[in-house]
Amino acid sequence: MSISLSKLEKRTAYALVLPAVLLVFAIVLFPIFANVWISFKDIELKDIRIPEPRAKKIVKTISDNGSELKVIYKLRNSSLIQEIRSVKLQDKFPKNISPINLDARCNFKSKKIICDFGNWEAKYRENFELIIKNINGEKIDKDLIKSKKPILSGKADNPLLTTNFTLDNFKKVFYENNFVELLLTTFYFTFFGTVGAIIFGILAAQLVNQNIQGRTYMRGILLFPYVGPVVALAYTWTLLLDPNSGTLNALLVNFNVLETPINLLGQKYITMNILGFEFKLRLALTTVIFFEIWRYFPLAFLFILARLQAIPQTLYEAADVDGASPIQKFIHITLPQITAIISILFMIRFIWNFNKFEDIFLLTGGASGTRTLPINVYQQGFAVSDIGMGSAVSIVIVMLLISFMIIYFRLIGKKANEV
Amino acid sequence: MKFKSLALFLVISSFFLTCILSIWKVMSTLQGLNFTNLNIAQIFIIGIFLSLSFVLIGNKINHLMKIISLSFIFSIFYFYLNETSPYWYIFGVFLITLFFTNKLKKYTMQSLKEDFITEKVTFDFITLFGIVFFAFVILFPFYIMLVTSFKTQIALLVNPLDFSLDFSKSLTELFKSYFVIFETYNFGRYILISSAVSIGTVIITLLFAIPAAYAVARLNFFGKNFLSSSILIIYMFPAIVLVIPLYTVFSQFGLRNSIFGLLIVYTATTLPVAIYMLQGYFKSIPKEIEDAGIMDGQNWFGIILKIIIPLSLPAIASVALYVFMIAWNEFLFSLMFLDSPKSFTLSRAIQYLSGDAETPRQYLMAGSVIVTVPVLLIFVYFEKYLVSGLTAGSVKE
Structure with a gap:
């Protein structure tokens, strides 16, 4: 009887203390240890964001009747020091549209373009162009094309978690x-x-x-x-x-x-x-x-x-x-x-x-x-x-x-x- | 011996009078009076005559009559020596002399023969001097902060000594800086954010701290001693060493510029103090009361809610006020984590204002008044609770 009571007391105590202890651990103790890790790394303020692929979409009309458009994706690696691996771009288009000059890295299937760009080194930049036309020769709604945002994905290391250390800081x-x-x-x-x-x-x-x-x-x-x-x-x-x-x-x-x-x-x-x-x-x-x-x-x-x-x-x-x-x-x-x-x-x-x-x-x-x-x-x-x-x-x-x-x-x- | 103690008494008392009259002169100069000389030697000499005549007259006439007439004569002397001064200034001199001569009450030719009288005289006047000195040194910056907020930058650049307020101006003119910082610089929003952050911190801290403090105070569990001693050590660790890792992690999780981010940091940094203060109080509650609760079939939740909390309201109040003040005054984390004006707290907003050299100083001071007044009001009103909180949580800022 008394043993179970003291067990209950212990369990209660842990339940009461744990939230406070966890919070203090996460915000006060963890950073003190994290300092040790960071202090052995060559890292600057601009590097702390995880690198991500970015694209800015620009749409231009190139034929008189507006049935052909040029879509430019300004692609870049947001990081100046780290590469991003297996970058993929995905964008959607309205009905009755087909690409004219499809890049070898891309696929156009059921109103969707999917491109596989492979690896981007640090500071990577590219203006990726795509010309599209309406199959029926009708005018393409430019704003509609513009309003669709391309989705990019890629794998990159968290610069904080890499394991290259240095003594330079000290x-x-x-x-x-x-x-x-x-x-x-x-x-x-x-x-x-x-x-x-x-x-x-x-x-x-x-x-x-x-x-x-x-x-x-x-x-x-x-x-x-x-x-x-x-x-x-x-x-x-x-x-x-x-x-x-x-x-x-x-x-x-x-x-x-x-x-x-x-x-x-x-x-x-x-x-x-x-x-x-x-x-x-x-x-x-x-x-x-x-x-x-x-x-x-x-x-x-x-x-x-x-x-x-x-x-x-x-x-x-x-x-x-x-x-x-x-x-x-x-x-x-x-x-x-x-x-x-x-x-x-x-x-x-x-x-x-x-x-x-x-x-x-x-x-x-x-x-x-x-x-x-x-x-x-x-x-x-x-x-x-x-x-x-x-x-x-x-x-x-x-x-x-x-x-x-x-x-x-x-x-x-x-x-x-x-x- | 008697002559020595008399001389010492005259010198020290006159020195004290010179000090308070000089402070009065400085304060009057800040009202736009054109004094350029403190005339310390002059006041010191007539002060010696004043003290001398005070002890010489002794108990021959009624004390009240004596101090009024002496102060009156002193003020007239003073007026002759400083003819240009206005009447309110001389009236102030009269009141100060009245206060001073009243303090001399216990000194007569007889009392100057007592044992250790030189030390006693020195101690007495050092005490008086000390109080005037401390009060002046502490209140003067607050006074300057307040009056600057009612002046204009141009007026202060023309005459940096004229802090007199022009009450003939309309109220909207007088309070112009306050209107400007609310309308142009959005201080209403910052007050709301600061209040939300501070009150939120208080609530979350109490929610976490009360159960934990109860467990540390009452229950037996493995690691209890380690926990209660590490509390003390943890709050010795400074915010500045936490800043860089928290900044990087918060950047990656998108917690910068968010009130939520501030809330968890403030809660975590105040929790150790809160637990430390509360567990000390909980230990002082008689255990029998809780045993009665257990007999009634209460679980720990019921005991905390129905017995511990109602019994320790004073301690909870002082923890709450203390945590509120820490969160309201906090600057370092708000500097690091907030860089969008949308999420500024008051302290950060004032620092941001000062970053622009063009910002007139009266706006800066109006902002400072706004951030200072609530804390000082709370402090004055709840001083009793807060002092016990401060002494208990001594180790934390």
């Missing part, structure tokens, strides 16, 4: 792609974006956790950048930072802080002079990092605030009795209580910033030294149209992510369970 990723700079930019962006968001998150949480009026409103307002649509926010900032008529530059120039506007999103380097040391700052990258901090510190804020509110008030009261200063209270009570959540946040935000695409894409499109790995996937795959190369960059991302996760679970995985 060679290109590592040797021809400024890989070191790409990696450095990604790490700058990820690291400073994460640290900045957490620092601002701690500050904001510390502020809102005081007994101030309008604390709930403040919490709501602080989350606005996080819940707003990225497209709207990114374009608003682009307008604000615009060098020609952007509000920020106009304000700075108006109040004589700057002499000439600076192109915060379009200038790769700016030379800074601090204490006599001159150094170059990655300007556009810094701006993008600040946008990133602006947009994601609310999440850190929310988590840290939740943690702060869970700290027992008695701890602070005891510290007051001992005569601790506010700074001592922060260092000795608050900070130890939030280190666990900060380490989790750091890892989560690190991984997510590492994968960030939209923000950079919308602000700079990856120009002016803001090209990170995810931007590179898009550029290779869709701007340069090299799908194989884009996949290879994706694989690099996935490998790095897996190593981050291994480090994460080794180092703080146990802490995560405690919280």
Whole structure:
């Protein structure tokens, strides 16, 4: 009895879980594996369609009384790189019509023409002509002939499923792609974006956790950048930072802080002079990092605030009795209580910033030294149209992510369970 | 010691006053006032006098009388130093000073002798300053977005600082950008598509996630632990690595430019979070209630429908709102999969608009307002549910 019950339970569980698992497998896990396949193939954006034979039909009258027509089929292979095998064309004609110059490859039987063109190599083109006449010498309805569409068929390999592999994509990723700079930019962006968001998150949480009026409103307002649509926010900032008529530059120039506007999103380097040391700052990258901090510190804020509110008030009261200063209270009570959540946040935000695409894409499109790995996937795959190369960059991302996760679970995985 | 803490108090409080007055000045400049100098030093010095006279007067007169008269004197001083400014600006200065002096209430010559007073003063004003700073930094872009949509490109090119709205214009003139994007750029259609995609995603996600979450929370089966831990890992994997394979497969199956294609991608990417959030809540429902249901002869379908769902409506609501926001704000997949204007979502449509350098910025901002307002309204109205959703689904954007 109990055995059958647990069997039933198992069966029910699989029935309940299976639809979700299958969907996630098809859309999330399958593509990750498919990337591996594609990254070893020399394939471009224009190749991903399965090649198909195409024909455009043109009808011309060639005799005075309209009893003879010339039908031209402009035939072509839609693919520029792949052949199509055993192409067949089929077209229908009205009654009382017979062909005059029937091509050897074709057959005309019971109002139907069937042609067997054999194999078409890549880029194949042919103007196939057929002259037809009415047996009774009457006029042929040209529009009727035109309205019939020829049917073509042929066999072609799916370019994604062929088994010719190459290592070129990975060679290109590592040797021809400024890989070191790409990696450095990604790490700058990820690291400073994460640290900045957490620092601002701690500050904001510390502020809102005081007994101030309008604390709930403040919490709501602080989350606005996080819940707003990225497209709207990114374009608003682009307008604000615009060098020609952007509000920020106009304000700075108006109040004589700057002499000439600076192109915060379009200038790769700016030379800074601090204490006599001159150094170059990655300007556009810094701006993008600040946008990133602006947009994601609310999440850190929310988590840290939740943690702060869970700290027992008695701890602070005891510290007051001992005569601790506010700074001592922060260092000795608050900070130890939030280190666990900060380490989790750091890892989560690190991984997510590492994968960030939209923000950079919308602000700079990856120009002016803001090209990170995810931007590179898009550029290779869709701007340069090299799908194989884009996949290879994706694989690099996935490998790095897996190593981050291994480090994460080794180092703080146990802490995560405690919280 | 006393002198040191007094000096620190004067400097910090005056610095805070200078900051809020500067923000007020910047905001007024954006209303078309012609200020070209922040006069930080000047405000700072009279601010020090203001704070000094505040602590010197102490409790000798009633607090309300004290702050009104001090603010009044300060504003008149200020008016003399900035003669060209209009009365509403000075009135704003008066209100700010009133707010500021009210915040000084607890400081007197006596209180400045307390322990750790320097740190307390610093903390107090840093808190105030921080709140003003964060509120300003966050709300300012939203404000610019809104007012830009009511201006015209030419007016903004002539004077990029004048965001004042001309209310003498007719309403149709004022809302012209909105009429244009609806009539010329078809935004009505995009709103419909975005709503359909977002609501559809919510429904399908819940249909898939509720049973799965129930199974993970309650039933014993082989692979359960593997499943529940892989949920966390799966949503660490980013959309950008899925894009190329999905793009190629969708192209071959003709799923690009289709709402259906978007729906399955959005559902699949939000499912892990939804299952994770729901199973946590389902586990908190007492098992005895379900046992009673089993006694009544309910099968799993009946238990989910009649017991689990009614009991976990708050959690389902927060998952639904959270998924709605993800789907509404989503950009990457809509950029990749949609290239025919017939099937654009709002985000994609705005990005498409911006691709044309000729598009005046007020249209872009009007579109941005349209895509932002629904999410912010939903967020403000359902903040409680959403905050619990955000904290639970922390790992996912």
